[in-house]
Amino acid sequence: GRRPVFLSDDVVARLLRYDDLIPRLEAVLGKFSLRDSAAVVQPVRSVMPVVDHNGFLGLMPAYVAYEGILCAKVVAFYSREEGSSLPSTQATVLLFDPEFGNVAAVMDGLDITHKRTAAVSAISAKLLSPAQSDVLCILGSGHQALSHYEVFMQLFSFKEVRVWSRRMEMAKQFAASVQGSVTVCSSVKETVDGADVIVTVTNSSEPVLFGEWVKPGAHVAAVGACRPNWRELDDVLMRDAVIYVDSREAAAVESGDIILSGAKVFAEIGEVLNGTSPALREKTTVFKSLGMGIQDAICAKLVFDKWKSNQ
Ligand SMILES: NC(=O)C1=CN([C@@H]2O[C@H](COP(=O)(O)OP(=O)(O)OC[C@H]3O[C@@H](n4cnc5c(N)ncnc54)[C@H](O)[C@@H]3O)[C@@H](O)[C@H]2O)C=CC1
Numbered sequence: 001g002r003r004p005v006f007l008s009d010d011v012v013a014r015l016l017r018y019d020d021l022i023p024r025l026e027a028v029l030g031k032f033s034l035r036d037s038a039a040v041v042q043p044v045r046s047v048m049p050v051v052d053h054n055g056f057l058g059l060m061p062a063y064v065a066y067e068g069i070l071c072a073k074v075v076a077f078y079s080r081e082e083g084s085s086l087p088s089t090q091a092t093v094l095l096f097d098p099e100f101g102n103v104a105a106v107m108d109g110l111d112i113t114h115k116r117t118a119a120v121s122a123i124s125a126k127l128l129s130p131a132q133s134d135v136l137c138i139l140g141s142g143h144q145a146l147s148h149y150e151v152f153m154q155l156f157s158f159k160e161v162r163v164w165s166r167r168m169e170m171a172k173q174f175a176a177s178v179q180g181s182v183t184v185c186s187s188v189k190e191t192v193d194g195a196d197v198i199v200t201v202t203n204s205s206e207p208v209l210f211g212e213w214v215k216p217g218a219h220v221a222a223v224g225a226c227r228p229n230w231r232e233l234d235d236v237l238m239r240d241a242v243i244y245v246d247s248r249e250a251a252a253v254e255s256g257d258i259i260l261s262g263a264k265v266f267a268e269i270g271e272v273l274n275g276t277s278p279a280l281r282e283k284t285t286v287f288k289s290l291g292m293g294i295q296d297a298i299c300a301k302l303v304f305d306k307w308k309s310n311q
């Protein structure tokens, strides 16, 4: 039958694992950076404001031809008041049969969004963090903070993990909710002091991380601020760091940190993976992540294949 299956968030979460995901994400990011439309087609997402609710709806189609994956994610993201009980992100993924064009599966896209974003940040850290990385900092304590914590703990062996959140009680809750030991800090300056890897995962639209506080040589994975007038990083950091992105085209239209600072993009992560651009890990590096449809497509196919093999 041609009737799509529906996979709920708990099913998706159970089937999606970082160790399956990371090599496939590395492969697709590399293919993307070749700009070979016979292998990967992925336009910059179209984003429509949802004016009454201070939010946006993004449509993220992707065709990963070399894997036979046709997919589209629809993602809603809202600028919520801190402490709001309303969700800041919702997502649904449609996986198509590329031959017929029908929808084979509809799946909740929240766990996919959390995990693939964190996995891509971890890939950036594998390539760009200082050779000796002891201290990890997470700025923000929401969903992305948690997925980033999980995958960074799986992949690396930091001696210390610190977390900051604008409301300290949220950082305390975060620290209490995870298994390992996490130091809760009261200011960003104190959190990032001497840190090797800094993950920014806030809903802020203004800079929270300032270059003067960042240790030379540190690596920053900047995950929030996905609108052209939103910032998470200041001009000093954007000017002093070597800037890597997931997609040059997306960065040029969506990243306030890049557009408003006038910073030059040095390379895509895919170019580093392909060996066509160097990983300057001894320099201060920023990976400006915006999120890509190809990342969701890879996850959706993984989940669907695993689900089918369990039937
Ligand atoms: N690059 C990518 O691929 C993706 C990026 N994102 C972005 O990641 C960010 C975090 O997403 P989630 O963890 O799902 O959201 P969340 O709502 O679960 O957590 C947001 C965190 O930001 C903090 N926050 C809110 N306003 C703040 C402000 N003005 N200053 C400092 N902190 C503030 C909150 O306290 C909370 O800790 C969002 O900006 C989201 O748009 C989300 C999905 C994918």
Ligand SMILES: O=C([O-])C1=[NH+]CCC1
Residues within 6 Å of the ligand: 075, 077, 089, 113, 226, 290, 291, 292
């Ligand atoms: O890639 C993604 O799904 C998103 N990036 C920013 C908000 C949601």
